Amino acid sequence: MKKWGELALGVVTSIGGFLEVGSIATSAQGGAEFGYQLAWVLLLGTLSLAILMEMTGRLAAVSKRTYADLLRERFGYRFFVLPLVAVFVVSLLVLTSEVGGVSIALQMATGVDFRWWAIPTVLVGWFLLWRGNFSVVEQGTAMLGLVAISFAVGALVLHPTWPTLGRALLPSLPAHDRARYWYLAISMLGASISPYLYLFYSAGAIEDDWTIEHLGVNRITAGLGNVFGGGLAIAALVTAALVLAPRGIKVDRYEQIALVLATPLGRAGFVLFIMTLFITCFGSTLEIVLAIAYLLAQGFGWSWSENLKPGKDARFSTSYTVLILLAALPIVAGMDPLSLTNISMVVTAASLPVTVIPLFVLMNDGDILNTHVNGWASNLALVVIALFSLALLVAALPLQLLGGG
């Protein structure tokens, strides 16, 4: 019975945690500019994330160590600096975008400029981290994040043409604006497969004391949770494709995106959009700041756990305190949250190889995983993800220049 409870909670957490500022913004941009055509990118991103989460979860459950710990131990500190710095920089950018998302949601609700909301947002977030425990962060925000299902309701009310949507799940070339198409594709992939998601998942497995007995829970959580979560991102794309694209509206500012739910669902849709943006971005703010603090603590060998009193892991607690305050500064300074989100997602996509490629080595190490090493199918999937992560690394900067405007 307890297992079923854990399973349900895990799936709900993944669904509620999937949508955040990056996936909402990039899915809406993709749908507004290219209709359903970029749906395949979300499918690819979702499947890739599910595979990476299953592997990092399995690694943690079997070895009782996080992915970051194993990266440092297996490859040495010199190598570890590379993913440490890359993930730190990328995640800090994404964290700032999430704070921007919360601030924009509050601006839409109140009319008070988003810059005023950044500091209150991070102070409330910090208070929850300081006083709460891992369950509060992981499950509380994810449960509330189920409000994102409103995108699925909005998409259904708009009656999408299913055969066309089905065909869009297979890759196709655009008829216009190729650079913009591939730029949005990379942004959407960056939003779907952020390294913090699987680093946080791996650390969460240790926080929740996972063992080999949790491998089934891990597989279903990573699979079902992400498939449902990815489905919500596709729903966001569909609503934008059916509301914004026919009218020729491109998403230049966050404020335009609320119209995608206000059109099919009326005032309820408008309120649900603001709630979705607020809750999912706030939840992601907490998860990302913890993911970075975990990474630093695991990298430098500090004591760490969100379940400990802050005094027991002072360097870990100080890290998340400083990080969450840092993330507010660019928003207070007036940086446009949507531009920041787009840049963050492209940089995130470019950073994938440094965390994906070493995973291949770890997942085939019998000393760490015993009989739970990857089979041929898992290895093939990981090689494919590693190859396209390398392609993203090469293409990200040129496409940012050519298609980012």
Added chain:
Amino acid sequence: MVQPAASHTTHARLALVALLVGSACGSPPPLDKQLGTLASWTATMQLAKERHGAGAITGTYATQLRDRADEAFQQASTTIGGSARTRADSGYAAAALDSLRGAIRQLEAEIGS
């Protein structure tokens, strides 16, 4: 005459810097892009007016949309002239600006600001 390798490297770096600088802060965006942006904001204003009329969005939110559209209008007003190369281009630019200005006024009338 074959240039030394160091010279090739310097030229390549200069070209890369020129590309980055040019992309970041060079000439105004192309006319079609600016026309697209203006048309997009015009359509946004029309949808916002319709949704406000149906009670789906608040006046506070509609005002924010109006402000963003106004920013887009102001920005395009200063840059679009530099992108219009022919008289026909200038005509398209003026028409797009007029459409957006009209749509903003209609939304303002709807929300009563």
